[in-house]
Amino acid sequence: MPAKMMRAMVLEEFGKPLQLREVPVPEIGDEEALVQVHACGLCGTDLKISGGKLAGIPTPLIMGHEPAGVVVEVGSRVTNVKVGDHVALALYVTCGQCEFCRTGNESLCVNLVGRPGFELNGGFAEYFKVPARNLFRVAPHVPFEQVALLADCIATIWHAVCRRAEVKIGQTVVVVGAGGLGVHAIQLLKLAGARVIAVDVAEDKLEFARQWGADVTIHSRQEDVVSRVKELTDGLGAHAVLEFVGLPETIAADLRFLRRGGVLTLVGYAPDKPFTADSADIVLSEKRIVGSRANTKQDLVEVIRLMEEGKIRGAITNRYRLEEVNEALEALRRGEILGRVVVVP
Ligand SMILES: [Zn+2]
Ligand SMILES: [Zn+2]
Known part of the structure; x- marks a missing residue:
């Protein structure tokens, strides 16, 4: 007892x-x-x-x-x-x-x-x-x-990667925010057969992301993320984006490097900081924005x-x-x- x-x-x-x-x-x-x-x-x-x-x-x-x-x-x-x-x-x-x-x-x-x-x-x-x-x-x-x-x-990442983003072998996936959740996303995405691009504002986090398997890292304060992702994907953009920051400015960038038909999955969120999206872009490019809860x-x-x-x-x-x-x-x-x-x- x-x-x-x-x-x-x-x-x-x-x-x-x-x-x-x-x-x-x-x-x-x-x-x-x-x-x-x-x-x-x-x-x-x-x-x-x-x-x-x-x-x-x-x-x-x-x-x-x-x-x-x-x-x-x-x-x-x-x-x-x-x-x-x-x-x-x-x-x-x-x-x-x-x-x-x-x-x-x-x-x-x-x-x-x-x-x-x-x-x-x-x-x-x-x-x-x-x-x-x-x-x-x-x-x-x-x-x-x-x-x-x-x-x-880890189960939250699994839910986002497998159930919400439905990532497939060979896809290019961008992980925005290489913090405590992001590095586990990188690990599961590699296990799922994806190519992973990690984006962050801190060099130590990008180094950490590389240690955990990110194929490419982008420092979003030193490089233009949108053009770098386009460059890496024959101008088409990423198949999926996993967003761990949830701020209006990162979400706006995500939508610009997401390819036609791609899916933006929001895992991180910022209470009281709503974002806007161009409905024409969402409709005409058939982009999907989905939430992923726990x-x-x-x-x-x-x-x-x-x-x-x-x-x-x-x-x-x-x-x-x-x-x-x-x-x-x-x-x-x-x-x-x-x-x-x-x-x-
Ligand atoms: Zn927790
Ligand atoms: Zn119930």
């Missing part, structure tokens, strides 16, 4: 540092499981959550939406996982009943119960609880810090298998202890982090 109390990093006030607190270990219901956290990823979304930029976030809240760990207790009706299983978390705790849930589009659920680390207590703690149906077993040979990257980072349970299952087989690897560059979460958030805010961050309790 787990201890009665645990350490947790708690968001008590938006815009203020998280507080290290001793709180009760969660008590589980019949369909829930208790997971001992061995690693928990941290990403730009945590800055939005702690900064009060997202609607519907309660306080106090134990943040941490990318946890990985071991099941230590299960409710009486749980059958899909057992004590001792290493697990990844499917982030969206959904109703399971609405049309979007029924058609396998859980991230669009209209009656969302919540997400650990957003609306529900999450993984910046020694333990967290969740409905067991949101837990998926991962082979024990995969390190926990890698498991932590599966659910929010991932589904099936996406998670697909990437768990790829990771178990050693075909993908999380690009972790920074590690922090649980009590150092505020330092991690600060480093992220200052743009000092190249890849992904993992917190260990």
Whole structure:
């Protein structure tokens, strides 16, 4: 049996540092499981959550939406996982009943119960609880810090590349923003047989992108991205663009180097910064602009298998202890982090 109390990093006030607190270990219901956290990823979304930029976030809240760990207790009706299983978390705790849930589009659920680390207590703690149906077993040979990257980072990229952009072998794909998500996009795109052009404003990120397999990199402050992409594609433009920045100016450029019939997939977004597009260009060139939100349970299952087989690897560059979460958030805010961050309790 787990201890009665645990350490947790708690968001008590938006815009203020998280507080290290001793709180009760969660008590589980019949369909829930208790997971001992061995690693928990941290990403730009945590800055939005702690900064009060997202609607519907309660306080106090134990943040941490990318946890990985071991099941230590299960409710009486749980059958899909057992004590001792290493697990990844499917982030969206959904109703399971609405049309979007029924058609396998859980991230669009209209009656969302919540997400650990957003609306529900999450993984910046020694333990967290969740409905067991949101837990998926991962082979024990995969390190926990890698498991932590599966659910929010790698499965989200899988969803964007495979389900939304539907990238095919031999296509040229531009990745705009070579940060923590972008480098995983590069990795999956190479696995899918695409040629990858990475675009960023920082040379260290472009170097990182090359290390993770980008075929060509373009420094968008030093080179004209539109003409470079056209040059590299016989004047036609890229088959697909994966946009991780989401600002009006980057989206405007994307549409100019996207080929006729191409698809622009928005993964990053900038709240309150709407973009405009020329409807004539969209119609006459049959360009598609699609959004890609998080991932589904099936996406998670697909990437768990790829990771178990050693075909993908999380690009972790920074590690922090649980009590150092505020330092991690600060480093992220200052743009000092190249890849992904993992917190260990
Ligand atoms: Zn995240
Ligand atoms: Zn639903």
